[in-house]
Amino acid sequence: MRKLQPAHGGADPGAVYQGRQEKDDNLKLALAVGERLQNSGLDVYYTRTEDIYQTPYQKAMAANESGADFLVSLHRNSSEYPNQYTGVETLIYDKNGEKAEIAEDINEELENIGFRNNGVKIRPGLVILRRSKMPAVLVESGFINSEEDNRLFDEEFDRIADAIADAILKNFSLTGEEETEQEETYYRVQTGAYRNRENAVRQQEKLTEEGYPAFLLEREGYYLVQVGAFRKLENAVRMEAHLRENGYQTYITT
Structure with a gap:
């Protein structure tokens, strides 16, 4: 079972650039990635599927209560000045276990689409990574105040969703109940x-x-x-x- 967490929502838009709100990009991407995972036979839980606000702690607790075995938190990055930086990066609590491998795979898949690969970063202070009981990654899918990253996000959206889903699927094999559910979701x-x-x-x-x-x-x-x-x-x-x-x-x- 995988948990997808589209960051921000409701009164918290996340980063904003020329009217574009991070929360909307995050939710759109989470639903697209989740649909691909479900079509491949994996159970998927979403922390939100509409425009509502939850604190990072609430999202971590929801993931824990769902019994999910992996958490993917989807974000978009931002910088002090427009077009100052570009690229994707994935954040993890530490470099132990499968989360580090999945983080590397996500970055590599997105790099193949055309994003600059800014690497995997250790962020033990982030609540969503620290308080979740299962392995977790936080994906920054490009800078929302970068014209180039926004162009890639919009023009290559389906490939981005495929890339993140493929990176997750590489690390999970279908067995038992998941194979049965693959026939009809x-x-x-x-x-x-x-x-x-x-x-x-x-x-x-x-x-x-x-x-x-x-x-x-x-x-x-x-x-x-x-x-x-x-x-x-x-x-x-x-x-x-x-x-x-x-x-x-x-x-x-x-």
């Missing part, structure tokens, strides 16, 4: 993960009373409350938005 909206079954049942019953097609799953010691089973991601996104409007904490899974 359904998107679902999760509203809760509980150790206590009674708490999960209460939320499921509340959702059902409100007219939502809610159901209960048991996985790895947790009772998961989920809504719907959609063949198209955009339908799941609409359901998630409706649930959030009604006060539920949600994310999309498969």
Whole structure:
């Protein structure tokens, strides 16, 4: 299971350049990468699929609670002056384990598209890297205040999404359940993960009373409350938005 975290959102636009907001680029890229991973048979969780704000700590905790085995945080870089710097870089907590290899692969794949490769950097002070329990990488996909990087981001967007997905897939083989799900993927909206079954049942019953097609799953010691089973991601996104409007904490899974 992989977790995709599009950085910023809501009242926090991230870096801004000539009206372009980092949060929008991050979300667009996260959904594109996630769709490619899901089409390859991997389970994917998103910290957000719409324009909402979460603190880095909240995002790390959401990743931990989901049981994901890898976290990819998507950003765009910025500098003090326009067109001062260009290129991609990937940040990690330390150079131990598979995260360092995936970070190197992501940079190399993006370099092949035309980005300058600024390397893998160690950033142990970043909350999303420090507080997540699973290996994590933070990808800076070009400078948002670089005309050249923006041109690449827009013109080569599909190749960028393919590159990041390919770098992740290189390090994960499909086995068991993931191979089965590869044949047909359904998107679902999760509203809760509980150790206590009674708490999960209460939320499921509340959702059902409100007219939502809610159901209960048991996985790895947790009772998961989920809504719907959609063949198209955009339908799941609409359901998630409706649930959030009604006060539920949600994310999309498969």
